[in-house]
Amino acid sequence: MAGGKKRKGKKLDVDFKNTALTDALQTQDMAAIAFALRHGPTVVPLMRPGDADDPRDVGEVWTYRDPNTGEIALLLFSDAAHKPETLPPHIALQSPQWLRAFLDRHRDEITTVFIDIAGPHPIQASPVDLLAALDA
Template identity: 75%
Template sequence: MPGKKGRKDAELEFRNTALADALQTQDMAAVAFALRHGPTVVPLLRVGDRDNPLDSGEVWTYRDPDSGDIALLLFSDAAHKPETLPPGVALQSPAWLRAFLQAHSDRITTVFFDIAGPHPMQATPADLLAALGL
């Protein structure tokens, strides 16, 4: 079945191996390097329109029902995204992550990487912006 193999191969591309390795060692300098030089898997509430390259979809964020704090969840691999999150994902560039954090850093209180494991890590938007060179 050629269709299934092609779909499986496409799923395998939704990862950043350097980021996964950095998270395994909990090395913030290595995480910063991986974020500056590779993509990040981002969960989407709404997937973008394939016919419109300017439509990258709508990023899913978590709002704590008690405090109202908003968290951005990022993943080193789409396979690490919990099934309970919306099914869509995007592979976003370092420039996209920088722009997104700059635009929303006043509302996002924390960023979680691979929140369900295998090696979760947490940072503030300001820490990530500094890691991305801002």
């Protein structure tokens, strides 16, 4: 999927990554991470993929609920290659505007956001902190 996907005989050339975000995570430069989130896409795991024929259908975002506490985490990735195989196989490449709207809509349910949780350079932030970074 990372190299593109087929839809009705056409190959879509889509890279499921944000190179600027990958680079910023490597240096743990918070200003560069915020810039990359504001200006580039984010890889989002999906429970259900969107309908390729309906651009309004972005699919159903997958979140992690801690079985002990019930807290909900949103997992985001700088590159589809960093998504663990144990997560659902479907992904979407979402815009900064989508991320801002999603975090704003679910800020009371989501307790934390992990970016590249399995590495190579993971970070964790609150939805409020990410919203502030997206609004800066």
